Amino acid sequence: MLNRSDRLRLAALLLWTLPVAALLPLGLWRLWETGTVLYWMAAMVACSALGYGLQYGLRRRDARLLAGAQTTPDPAWPPQSKTAWDAIEAMATAIQPADWPLSDGPRLADLGRAALDQVARIYHPQKAQPLLELTLPHGLLIIERACRDLRTEIAAQIPFSHRLTMGDLLRAYRWKSTASRLLDLYRAGRLVINPASALLGETWERLRGRAFDAAWADLHRWLLQEYVRKVGYYAIALYSGRLTLTTDAPPAAATPASRRDQARAADTASNQADEPLRILILGRANAGKSSLINALFGRLTAPTDVLPDPAMPVTPYRLERDGLTTALIFDSPGIDTAGLPPKTLETLVADADLVLWVTAAHRPDRQGERTALDRIRALWNSKPDHHPPPLLIVVSHIDLLRPPREWQPPYDLINPQGTKAANIRAAVEAVAADLEVPTADAVPVCLAEGRVYNVADSLWAALLERQGPADRVRLLRCLDERKRSENWSLLRQQLAGAGRFLATLPRRIIG
Ligand SMILES: Nc1nc2c(ncn2[C@@H]2O[C@H](COP(=O)(O)OP(=O)(O)OP(=O)(O)O)[C@@H](O)[C@H]2O)c(=O)[nH]1
Ligand SMILES: [Mg+2]
Known part of the structure; x- marks a missing residue:
């Protein structure tokens, strides 16, 4: 349902576009009068064909670029991690963009959880709910790493992603259906006024629309797949002991x-x-x-x-x-x-x-x-x-x-x-x-x-x-060694923290 401010915004938009939209029937009328309408149509067909070809080429190039920007497994991973990665890769490949609209946050969270679950199941096959084996800091670590990587990838791969706000994206999503309804209305009207040009225009619209929709679907699919792969990658790194809570650098200090x-x-x-x-x-x-x-x-x-x-x-x-x-x-x-x-x-x-x-x-x-x-x-x-x-x-x-x-x-x-x-x-x-x-x-x-x-x-x-x-x-x-020593040092820190807390507790209660 359109709310009031949306409706006013729509009216403003119509007022803006009306004079421009009127140019098409007026121009066609003029072409008809001068007998050059056929040339115009031929030019339109040629331009559409060129545009379609160009768009097709661009889409293939984008697909290549996106395929290059794909998370791959760490070659140093042991066999069990490779099995887990195969499961993640299969899950990513099977994703249908239509099932996971980007505007639906809770559903996307479900997708991330499913990826985590997939990995957890391989490392804890005997547990009914393997995901519950993850501690809170470890869960947060996976989210942090996956988000950090996705941020850099999106910034690098998607044009204008650093200028579009989340509000822009949501609004675009909300407006999409309204805009297409209005467009349908316009097309119907055009068909009544000038059937020949409307038919050509319709074909052109369809081709263009299909090409752009496909490009958007590719990007959407890439985003979802990368999301699953990233979460899977860090979950595997964590479960196989390659990611620890305290430091980032690969540990090679003498044990x-x-x-x-x-x-x-x-x-x-x-x-x-x-x-x-x-x-x-x-x-x-x-x-x-x-x-x-x-x-x-x-x-x-x-x-x-x-x-x-x-x-x-x-x-x-x-x-x-x-x-x-x-x-x-x-x-x-x-x-x-x-x-x-x-x-x-x-x-x-x-x-x-x-x-x-x-x-x-x-x-x-x-x-x-x-x-x-x-x-x-x-x-x-x-x-x-x-x-x-x-x-x-x-x-x-x-x-x-x-x-x-x-x-x-x-x-x-x-x-x-x-x-x-x-x-x-x-x-x-x-x-x-x-x-x-x-x-x-x-x-x-x-x-x-x-x-x-x-x-x-x-x-x-x-x-x-x-x-x-x-x-x-x-x-x-x-x-392995670092994980072992980290477990102890963290426990020591936590106990010390808890000790301080308990020591100050009487003062807190009284104060
Ligand atoms: N001819 C010949 N003699 C060898 C060869 N390798 C080792 N030896 C001799 O075999 C004997 C045993 O060699 P070591 O290197 O002490 O064998 P080891 O495996 O360390 O034996 P332990 O420490 O007792 O288990 C020594 O007298 C070596 O000189 C070889 O390739 N050819
Ligand atoms: Mg010897």
């Missing part, structure tokens, strides 16, 4: 455990402020684990000055090299010895960003290693909200393969010539099959002192290749 290990590292140079990459060396006794560390360092690093830690039977060394995130590399006792109990092994692999598994090429009984490795893999797979650390198999003792007397590196292992090279290649394939890893993840080396081979080139290259995935594991590990 307490790594600070301790750095202090224990044989080479106690200045401690790194950033969290180091934690590389864990595992394997059976005598496989060549300690020799691997020496070969990687290129010199003997005696861990004599290291304090023995009975709870953690591993020895950390600092590993620095161009192109590699500063790392701590941990030497461990054989997995088949009493020196590495299963519980300790579990803690170690849970904290590792990269695992180097050393196995001797000349010892073909690998059932025990396979069992241990499968247990470790099961442990990793039980945490879908984490990436499993990359695993590299180091196949040592290749110099002892048949013929054992022959040792004349380098060997071409891609096109093996001679028995030794063929045996090395066969050993690598056997190890890969026994431990169920791709052959590309097994690197043959010799670690015997004075005979070190294939470490400086192939092994280092394989290590550096796995740095990206290992860094992702490191970052998630830091975030």
Whole structure:
């Protein structure tokens, strides 16, 4: 219903437009009189066709621009987050703009809630109302982040969005139906006065209207989809521990455990402020684990000055090299010895960003290693909200393969010539099959002192290749740690706040 002020506004508008609107019938009359009306019609058809083509092209360009301005998932997300993102993406794609008018605030809030619910359901599948698992500050954080991003995107993508007020938009919405009713009236009148031109005009109107409506629908759809994606993105970031309540910067500060290990590292140079990459060396006794560390360092690093830690039977060394995130590399006792109990092994692999598994090429009984490795893999797979650390198999003792007397590196292992090279290649394939890893993840080396081979080139290259995935594991590990410490520090703050409140309570009551 039009209220009184709207009606007066409408009258003002009519008075403004009446003289201009009268020009059309008057002009047509004049054209008719001079016999040029057909030319005018031809020009009108040509202009309409050009205009329609231009509008069509613009719409396609806009669609491309909008598609480019689309929230995408973080490539560093673990598998569970990717599942959640697929659900959000499916929800965004299925959105019909007609179902979600922008003027209906409560309905839009429902849409945001549905996106949140979608994510919560994946992280808390056993809960009937998973959304209720979210704390109030965390809920507010998602809204804050999603709104911040949407604001910058809208400002960047929608022309004049920084000049249009919410009132403008609402008024435009309210007026739309009135205006179209009036337009219908005008069209009917025109049809009576001049059927031919009205018919042409009608076709033109329709084409133009359709093109503009479609462009508006595209924008409307983009807005809704981005809204869902943004809410989903931050909900996923929060549930997977990548968003914490207190700070914004990606956390890579050294965790307490790594600070301790750095202090224990044989080479106690200045401690790194950033969290180091934690590389864990595992394997059976005598496989060549300690020799691997020496070969990687290129010199003997005696861990004599290291304090023995009975709870953690591993020895950390600092590993620095161009192109590699500063790392701590941990030497461990054989997995088949009493020196590495299963519980300790579990803690170690849970904290590792990269695992180097050393196995001797000349010892073909690998059932025990396979069992241990499968247990470790099961442990990793039980945490879908984490990436499993990359695993590299180091196949040592290749110099002892048949013929054992022959040792004349380098060997071409891609096109093996001679028995030794063929045996090395066969050993690598056997190890890969026994431990169920791709052959590309097994690197043959010799670690015997004075005979070190294939470490400086192939092994280092394989290590550096796995740095990206290992860094992702490191970052998630830091975030977990920060979330843990944040929980405590927030609780401390809140308790302190509550304490202050209680202390001043008597005064407040009396005052
Ligand atoms: N011939 C040969 N000997 C090797 C190779 N790698 C290691 N060794 C020798 O194997 C023996 C055991 O090597 P370590 O590096 O101490 O083995 P480890 O895995 O650290 O053994 P634990 O610490 O007892 O579990 C040492 O005598 C090494 O010199 C290799 O590739 N070829
Ligand atoms: Mg050792």
